[in-house]
Amino acid sequence: MLNYALRRLMMLPIVLFALSLMIFALQMSLSPTQRLAAYAPSPDYLKGGQESIRRMIEQYGLNDPFYIQYGRWIGGILSGNLGWSETARQPVSTALMSLFPATLELVVLAFVPCLLLAVFLGSRAGIHLNRWPDHVIRIFTILGWSFPVYVFGLLMLLIFYSALDWFPPGRLSQWAQTVVSSSDFVRYTGANTIDALLDGNLAIFGDALRHLAAPVITLTYVNVASMTRVMRTSMLETLRQDYVRTARAKGLPRRVVELRHARRNALLPVATIAGMELAVMMGGVVITETIFDYTGLGQFAAKTAANLDFPAVLGFGLYFAVVLVLMNLLVDLIYPLLDPRVKTQ
Amino acid sequence: MKSLRYLARNPVSLFGIVILLAFVLIAVFAPILAPTQSFQLSPYDTPRAGFLATPQPPSPEAIFGTTQGQYDIFYGVVWGTRTAFKIGLGVVAISVLIGTVVGAVAAYYGGLAEEILMRIVDVFMAVPFLIAAMVLTALLGKGIVPITIALTTFGWMSYARIVRSEILRIREMDYIHAARSYGASDLRLIVLHILPNAMFPVLVLATMATGSMVLSASALSFLGVGTEEGYADWGQFIAYSRNWIVGQPGNPFQFWYTLAFPGAAVFLFVLSWNLVGDALRDMLDPRHSH
Numbered sequence: 001m002l003n004y005a006l007r008r009l010m011m012l013p014i015v016l017f018a019l020s021l022m023i024f025a026l027q028m029s030l031s032p033t034q035r036l037a038a039y040a041p042s043p044d045y046l047k048g049g050q051e052s053i054r055r056m057i058e059q060y061g062l063n064d065p066f067y068i069q070y071g072r073w074i075g076g077i078l079s080g081n082l083g084w085s086e087t088a089r090q091p092v093s094t095a096l097m098s099l100f101p102a103t104l105e106l107v108v109l110a111f112v113p114c115l116l117l118a119v120f121l122g123s124r125a126g127i128h129l130n131r132w133p134d135h136v137i138r139i140f141t142i143l144g145w146s147f148p149v150y151v152f153g154l155l156m157l158l159i160f161y162s163a164l165d166w167f168p169p170g171r172l173s174q175w176a177q178t179v180v181s182s183s184d185f186v187r188y189t190g191a192n193t194i195d196a197l198l199d200g201n202l203a204i205f206g207d208a209l210r211h212l213a214a215p216v217i218t219l220t221y222v223n224v225a226s227m228t229r230v231m232r233t234s235m236l237e238t239l240r241q242d243y244v245r246t247a248r249a250k251g252l253p254r255r256v257v258e259l260r261h262a263r264r265n266a267l268l269p270v271a272t273i274a275g276m277e278l279a280v281m282m283g284g285v286v287i288t289e290t291i292f293d294y295t296g297l298g299q300f301a302a303k304t305a306a307n308l309d310f311p312a313v314l315g316f317g318l319y320f321a322v323v324l325v326l327m328n329l330l331v332d333l334i335y336p337l338l339d340p341r342v343k344t345q
Numbered sequence: 346m347k348s349l350r351y352l353a354r355n356p357v358s359l360f361g362i363v364i365l366l367a368f369v370l371i372a373v374f375a376p377i378l379a380p381t382q383s384f385q386l387s388p389y390d391t392p393r394a395g396f397l398a399t400p401q402p403p404s405p406e407a408i409f410g411t412t413q414g415q416y417d418i419f420y421g422v423v424w425g426t427r428t429a430f431k432i433g434l435g436v437v438a439i440s441v442l443i444g445t446v447v448g449a450v451a452a453y454y455g456g457l458a459e460e461i462l463m464r465i466v467d468v469f470m471a472v473p474f475l476i477a478a479m480v481l482t483a484l485l486g487k488g489i490v491p492i493t494i495a496l497t498t499f500g501w502m503s504y505a506r507i508v509r510s511e512i513l514r515i516r517e518m519d520y521i522h523a524a525r526s527y528g529a530s531d532l533r534l535i536v537l538h539i540l541p542n543a544m545f546p547v548l549v550l551a552t553m554a555t556g557s558m559v560l561s562a563s564a565l566s567f568l569g570v571g572t573e574e575g576y577a578d579w580g581q582f583i584a585y586s587r588n589w590i591v592g593q594p595g596n597p598f599q600f601w602y603t604l605a606f607p608g609a610a611v612f613l614f615v616l617s618w619n620l621v622g623d624a625l626r627d628m629l630d631p632r633h634s635h
Binding site for chain 2: 011022023135138139142143145146147148149150151155161162163283286287290291305306307316317320321324
């Protein structure tokens with residue numbers, strides 16, 4: 001098992017290396033003058049005319065061969081310097097670290113109800129195959145699956161912000177932001193809800209929840225579909241197994257057979273897809289965060305991508321690759337605990 | 346015959362096919378539904394009725410209303426259907442082609458070639474799709490060609506995986522052994538006997554992906570790196586509605602039409618592809634036959 005985990009972890013440097021090469025190649029498709037902008041401390045720097053631009057390209061070696069520039073660049077990254085983000089006006093690592101808790105908070109709050117709902121709906125649909133609960137659940141999930149996140153999100157804003165004024169966009173209200181940034185409020189984790197509870201400030205906690213509600217509902221609804229689908233298929237398969245028939249033949253009550261015996265085993269494939277989904281959500285809440293003006297990693301990544309802020313894009317890419325590989329590894333490690341048959345293979 | 350019976354029992358799937366056909370008709374008859382005007386350089390440049398900043402509600406002149414900057418929403422939705430088909434089918438067709446070649450080569454040659462190709466697939470899988478597509482589109486410039494290239498570059502991998510595993514599975518089947526014993530060459534086996542049977546799961550995936558690629562393309566436009574200003578593209582029009590979600594006090598739904606029409610278009614388009622894909626999957630999945 002340890003061997004296996006190590007082998008999987010060995011993949012990580014390869015993936016990261018290839019990723020850095022890919023992003024660097026994209027960056028190199030810009031002309032040296034365009035890339036120079038990333039090095040200039042202020043726009044005035046570039047106003048010195050052709051001569052000074054040429055001198056600076058020379059100085060930073062932007063005309064050197066690909067591998068020399070790549071080596072220089074990757075050397076900086078390996079020594080822990082991810083570079084400067086023009087968009088955040090901060091070092092990339094500082095920006096990523098300060099935004100991570102916000103995204104984690106949002107994703108965890110959306111993922112848990114999503115998983116529970118998927119297990120509940122999927123097993124219902126499987127048990128009542130081709131009868132009305134199955135049809136209703138199928139329509140509900142297919143609608144959620146087809147709803148563009150941005151349309152659903154804007155709809156949420158239209159109803160719950162414009163019309164009802166329950167769930168405003170952003171992460172905190174103005175007054176709460178003032179409290180949180182004051183020195184009386186200790187930031188333990190950077191996640192507003194947890195910090196508010198640890199500080200014993202229920203008003204802030206409530207305000208944070210009010211801002212989280214709409215993005216959480218949006219993420220839950222658009223992500224529940226695929227997991228429900230897997231749960232349903234897996235439930236169908238489990239219900240056909242011999243041991244389920246035996247349990248029924250023994251005269252066990254229907255509910256016990258379905259929920260205790262069948263559902264537990266049907267959960268296995270859901271664990272795999274849930275891990276993937278969680279990883280994708282950790283890196284993919286781009287649109288949801290943008291719509292609700294929720295300052296997290298996704299919104300930041302979208303801004304940097306549109307601005308071609310390459311150091312930040314690379315930083316985000318590396319973060320995402322690490323999350324993905326670790327999450328897949330975690331699922332693989334948990335799997336034998338859930339299903340003892342896997343270990344013997 | 347079996348599939349017709351399936352459709353009769355699943356009105357939802359039938360509904361999906363009907364919407365899809367409706368979109369095909371809208372795309373084909375776009376010039377009649379929303380005639381172009383003589384001053385337009387391209388039919389995809391949405392005509393504007395003035396330059397007023399505030400969206401205008403539906404009226405006899407603009408039956409779906411206008412966006413900020415007075416782009417005609419009806420025109421954008423109708424011609425946007427063509428944009429959606431172009432991007433969706435274009436991205437999926439090229440991705441299937443690349444994925445099939447990569448997957449087939451990996452499965453056929455095995456060994457080092459397979460190892461390298463599948464590791465490349467892994468690397469591309471570890472890239473955050475939307476962000477990577479945004480960067481590439483931002484580099485290549487605006488328009489549907491850059492969008493198609495960007496979405497294809499980061500979207501071909503799942504086909505390669507499926508094709509490879511299907512080939513590996515089918516290669517061991519009896520009829521393949523039989524064909525080999527007749528003396529069929531490897532290439533003949535792959536192209537004539539294995540690939541056609543491996544294509545069913547690809548077909549299901551491709552159908553579903555057509556909808557989701559249109560979603561991603563609209564998302565790119567929504568995030569500001571997609572099509573040019575005023576291009577008949579649903580994502581662009583939804584992006585326009587973003588500034589007009591909040592109406593004037595006392596009238597929260599004042600600008601509903603800016604979101605409702607283009608939003609419904611994307612939603613129904615994706616829905617129809619998903620329903621059709623879902624039906625295909627059920628038809629091909631023996632677990633559902635009871």
